[in-house]
Amino acid sequence: MGILSGKRALIVGVATDRSIAWGIAQAMHAQGAELAFTYGHEKLKDRVEPLAASVGSQIVLPLDVTVDAQIDAVFAELTSRWGHFDILVHAVAFAPREALAGDFVESTSREAFRIAHDVSSYSLTALSRAAAPLMAGRAGAILTLSYLGAVRSIPAYNVMGLAKASLEANVRFLAADLGPKGIRVNAISAGPVKTLAAAGIAGFRKMLAQVAQTAPLRRNVSLEDIGNAAAFLCSDMGGGITGEILYVDNGFSHVGMSFPPATEG
Numbered sequence: 396m397g398i399l400s401g402k403r404a405l406i407v408g409v410a411t412d413r414s415i416a417w418g419i420a421q422a423m424h425a426q427g428a429e430l431a432f433t434y435g436h437e438k439l440k441d442r443v444e445p446l447a448a449s450v451g452s453q454i455v456l457p458l459d460v461t462v463d464a465q466i467d468a469v470f471a472e473l474t475s476r477w478g479h480f481d482i483l484v485h486a487v488a489f490a491p492r493e494a495l496a497g498d499f500v501e502s503t504s505r506e507a508f509r510i511a512h513d514v515s516s517y518s519l520t521a522l523s524r525a526a527a528p529l530m531a532g533r534a535g536a537i538l539t540l541s542y543l544g545a546v547r548s549i550p551a552y553n554v555m556g557l558a559k560a561s562l563e564a565n566v567r568f569l570a571a572d573l574g575p576k577g578i579r580v581n582a583i584s585a586g587p588v589k590t591l592a593a594a595g596i597a598g599f600r601k602m603l604a605q606v607a608q609t610a611p612l613r614r615n616v617s618l619e620d621i622g623n624a625a626a627f628l629c630s631d632m633g634g635g636i637t638g639e640i641l642y643v644d645n646g647f648s649h650v651g652m653s654f655p656p657a658t659e660g
């Protein structure tokens with residue numbers, strides 16, 4: 396019996412087997428959860444379906460989070476297939492590529508700002524609104540993914556840092572609103588992981604190297620690290636935790652200064 400036995404989870408944000416959402420799906424499956432998936436655009440359908448099948452899921456639905464009609468369709472389908480469910484994982488973010496390179500001031504257009512906030516933050520509000528009725532009377536849990544750029548400036552992360560700051564505020568407001576209905580809302584602020592979305596950030600490999608050299612645990616996080624933390628937070632073992640931003644980053648965010656190995660000693 397896993398800590399998620401008897402629970403049903405909708406996973407939004409699997410693009411590949413390197414996606415953080417896939418790490419979370421695997422951990423939740425290992426802990427006994429029944430899963431449903433969405434894919435962001437048609438080209439990903441053929442990639443997500445076999446991944447879903449490998450964890451015993453037959454529910455794979457299209458969902459562009461910027462389209463309200465698609466959100467309605469996903470939850471209508473879940474209502475007819477499941478009736479109710481327990482866990483929503485939101486692992487979605489996007490900003491135009493040109494906004495994730497160079498100086499923040501120069502690269503942040505009004506349109507890039509709008510898109511980044513719509514896809515990466517507003518979508519959590521929209522999905523939570525649609526999910527809440529299906530979580531009624533259950534110990535519901537909503538989880539999203541943030542990054543240190545929400546609270547510190549990070550080279551090239553630019554407008555996505557602002558969108559993550561909005562996302563983290565979103566978590567707190569949703570937690571306050573949905574708490575009386577028994578629904579918890581949390582975020583994991585994950586250390587950098589090489590995924591499709593991360594590949595769009597200029598200099599991402601340098602970020603990985605910096606963390607491996609200077610984080611207290613001297614390594615980058617794995618999908619398993621993030622997945623296990625997600626499974627715990629969304630299980631009844633995390634039942635007293637809501638509105639929280641949990642750092643799963645090998646301690647990187649807690650260090651004010653650290654010397655790379657070559658200069659240590």
Ligand code: NAP
Nearest residue numbers: 408410414415435436459460487488540587588590591592
């Ligand atoms: P990923 O595998 O590329 O996943 C990003 C997902 O966002 C994809 O499934 C993508 O689907 C989806 N997406 C983008 N626009 C969408 C839209 N309009 N509608 C529906 N889905 C959309 O990258 P990831 O790194 O795992 O990202 C997952 C989450 O983790 C993001 O919130 C990211 O900011 C966060 N995070 C990542 C890192 C890291 O270093 N990788 C660190 C901390 C936090 P499509 O490709 O179909 O659009």
